[in-house]
Amino acid sequence: MSPLVLALLVGAGLFGIGLYGALSQTNLVMIMMGIELMLGGALVNLVAFWRYLHPDVYSGQVFVLVVMTAMAVEMAVGFAVGIARFRARGSVEMEEAVDLKG
């Protein structure tokens, strides 16, 4: 099996596990963990494409840096929303957050 396909399969697996986690968990922090895993899968794919198809073009690595920025931003805003929610309602359980429904 090509090492490119091998790395892409790892990315696909991480994406599937993350998608399950983001949809199945009731806690805000656990949902964020699922999203982190999905973005981790995307990172693996991007690095594999750069390494095995176009190692001479560095926009692939720049794309990885942008996804890492998205992960950091997601964490920062997610935890801020968690703190605000915990302060207001004493919980970050999504089952108890039906009042946020529009």
Next chain:
Amino acid sequence: MIAAPGQTVALVVFGASALGFGVAVFRTKSMVRSALALLGSMSAVGGLFLALETEFLGVLQLMMMATEMTIMAIFMVMFMMDPGGLGQMDMTHQKRAAVTAGVVGGLIAVALSALPSWAAVVVAAPAPSVQLHDLGIELMSRSMLIFETAGLAILVAMIVATTIALAEKQP
């Protein structure tokens, strides 16, 4: 063309570790163990980057994730009624739909990975020093706007996060 056997072995080991720790994140009742499992998964992804000869991104991933998961574990302890999972509380909902979505999404991604006929893989990657030099040139020339936008996004996120998290003043 195929890669060196050592690289393939490293890919398999780090890939399997990333997936194994990823599954462990949602298998344990302890939230702190979940955070540590995610740290293991993201560290394995960092190891995968090193195996793929992207040294800078690999080390960056390891440093970022070690910090990020430590913060996550702290938040777990702060927010959770039972961070150690001693009460064996079920923290899941819509499990069947989530499993279906995860499996279908994963299978689509696997099909998209395995079915296309990709171009022949490039065996040799640029040396780490060349990569660093060329990435720096890329960031400061063609991709400067993207890089600056990412920096601005982090600044905005910091301001937004601080504003949201600040306690409202009592009148």
